[in-house]
Amino acid sequence: MLADNLAERLKKGELIEDVLASYDWKDFEMIVEEIFQFHGFATKRNFRFKNEKRYEIDIIAESDSVVFCVDCKRWGRGRQKTYALKKAAEKQMERTEKIASSKKAIPLIITLMDEQVQSQQVYFVPIWKLNEFLNSWEMYF
Numbered sequence: 001m002l003a004d005n006l007a008e009r010l011k012k013g014e015l016i017e018d019v020l021a022s023y024d025w026k027d028f029e030m031i032v033e034e035i036f037q038f039h040g041f042a043t044k045r046n047f048r049f050k051n052e053k054r055y056e057i058d059i060i061a062e063s064d065s066v067v068f069c070v071d072c073k074r075w076g077r078g079r080q081k082t083y084a085l086k087k088a089a090e091k092q093m094e095r096t097e098k099i100a101s102s103k104k105a106i107p108l109i110i111t112l113m114d115e116q117v118q119s120q121q122v123y124f125v126p127i128w129k130l131n132e133f134l135n136s137w138e139m140y141f
Contacts, residue, residue: 006031016128020074020112028074029058032110032127036061036068039134055095066137067105069096074112085109089122104141 009019020028033043041061048056059070071092073085088109096107107122114126123140125133 025074029072051098067103068108071109
């Protein structure tokens with residue numbers, strides 16, 4: 001499991017941002033999925049569906065009461081990143097709204113870095129805070 005490899009590297013004293021930056025985007029998504037599974041969520045990666053147009057959500061993480069629609073952004077630093085993340089949030093909100101579910105559907109963007117981006121409807125969580133978020137997500141909703 002990638003999460004086991006990640007844990008080993010962290011125990012050796014490597015910084016989490018450096019370790020995660022060394023993985024490609026597919027590995028990043030797999031680690032995010034493993035974290036959700038560790039917390040008891042059923043997951044589907046690269047979930048595709050079609051309404052009036054085609055959509056894809058990186059990870060659907062479902063429990064008895066909620067569905068997280070997760071977009072993974074393993075972006076480094078850059079001048080245009082804030083703008084790109086805001087656009088990604090708009091698209092993630094649209095995709096989440098199109099999911100037909102009897103459960104509460106929550107749009108979530110998992111990032112590599114702790115971003116200073118806010119959205120009224122989409123939650124941004126750096127991957128290194130995901131465990132903490134999943135331990136207390138009910139407080140937010």
